[in-house]
Amino acid sequence: xxxxxxxxxxxxxxxxxxxxxxGLLRGAGVDVVAQAADGVETLQRAQELHPDVVxxxxxxxxxxxxxxxxxxxxxxxxxxxxxxxxxxxxxxxxQAVRAGASGYVVKDSPAAELLxxxxxxxxxxxxxxxxxxxxxxxQLRHPERELGDPYGRLTARERxxxxxxxxxxxxxxxxxxLAISVKTAENHRxxxxxxxxxxxxxxLVRYASRKGLVD
Numbered sequence: 192x193x194x195x196x197x198x199x200x201x202x203x204x205x206x207x208x209x210x211x212x213x214g215l216l217r218g219a220g221v222d223v224v225a226q227a228a229d230g231v232e233t234l235q236r237a238q239e240l241h242p243d244v245v246x247x248x249x250x251x252x253x254x255x256x257x258x259x260x261x262x263x264x265x266x267x268x269x270x271x272x273x274x275x276x277x278x279x280x281x282x283x284x285x286q287a288v289r290a291g292a293s294g295y296v297v298k299d300s301p302a303a304e305l306l307x308x309x310x311x312x313x314x315x316x317x318x319x320x321x322x323x324x325x326x327x328x329x330q331l332r333h334p335e336r337e338l339g340d341p342y343g344r345l346t347a348r349e350r351x352x353x354x355x356x357x358x359x360x361x362x363x364x365x366x367x368x369l370a371i372s373v374k375t376a377e378n379h380r381x382x383x384x385x386x387x388x389x390x391x392x393x394x395l396v397r398y399a400s401r402k403g404l405v406d
Contacts, residue, residue, distance in 0.1 A: 197222060197310070197313045197386045198224045198240070198241075198242045198296075199216055199242055199244045200223075200224060200225050200240065200244070200245045200246070201213055201226055201247075202226075202227040202233040202247040203247070203251070206228070206246075212246065212305075215302055216305075219306050221309060224242050225242070230252070230253045230255060230256070230258060230259045230326065231253040231254055232253070233254075233259050237263055242270050244271045244313050245259075245270045245271070245273070246305075246309065247260070247272060248274075248276050249276040250276070250277075251394075255404045257286055258290075258347075260272050260291050261291060262288065264291030271315075272292045272293055273294040273309060274287045274294065274295045275305065276296075276297060276298060277403075278292075278297075278403060282326070283403075284326040285330055288327065293318070294308045294311065294312045295318075296318070296319075296320045297320055297333060300320055303343060316403070341387050349382060349383050352365060352376070353387075353395070353404075354399075355368060355395055356392050357395060365377075
C-alpha cells in the first residue's frame with residue numbers, strides 16, 4: 192500500500208540509521224520530508240515543514256527525545272510522534288507516552304512493524320510494540336506505581352538546565368544561553384541536582400550517560 196500522503200520527519204543522531212530508515216520508508220511509498228541529527232534540529236525542521244509523523248530516537252544530543260516529544264506536542268498543528276529506540280525499560284516507555292508519543296517501537300523490531308506503526312500513528316491510532324504494550328498494561332493495573340526515574344519529575348526549565356549542564360556549560364554560560372540571571376541559573380541548577388540526587392555536574396553527566404539521555 193502506497194503512503195505518499197504520509198509526510199515523515201526522521202530524527203536520529205546516527206546517519207546510517209537515518210538513511211536506512213528513509214530508504215525503507217520511501218521504498219514503501221512514504222514521503223520522508225526531512226532528517227534531523229539532534230533534538231534542536233528536529234524541532235526546527237518540524238516547525239518549518241509540519242510533518243504528519245515524527246519518527247524519533249530517545250537518545251539524541253542537545254535535547255533528548257523525551258523533551259522533543261513534549262515540545263512537539265505543544266506545536267500547532269502537533270505532529271504525531273512515533274518513538275523508535277533501543278530503550279525497552281518501562282520508565283522510558285511510560286515517560287514517552289506521558290510526554291505525548293502515539294507509538295513506541297524498539298529498533299530490533301522487523302521492518303514491517305515500523306511501517307505498520309507509521310501507518311497506524313498517522314491514522315490516529317496508537318501503535319505500541321510488545322514491550323510497550325506490556326508496560327502500559329502493567330501501569331493500568333497499578334496506576335499508583337511511581338516512575339523510577341527522577342528525570343521525569345523535572346520541570347521543562349529544569350530539563351533545559353539539565354541538558355546544558357550535561358553539555359558542559361557553566362552556570363554563567365547557562366544564564367547567558369537562557370537569558371536569565373546567574374542567580375536564577377544557580378537556583379535551577381541546585382534544584383536539578385537535588386531532584387536527581389547527585390552532588391555535582393560530573394555525577395549529573397554520569398547519570399545522563401547511564402540513562403541514555405545524552406550520547
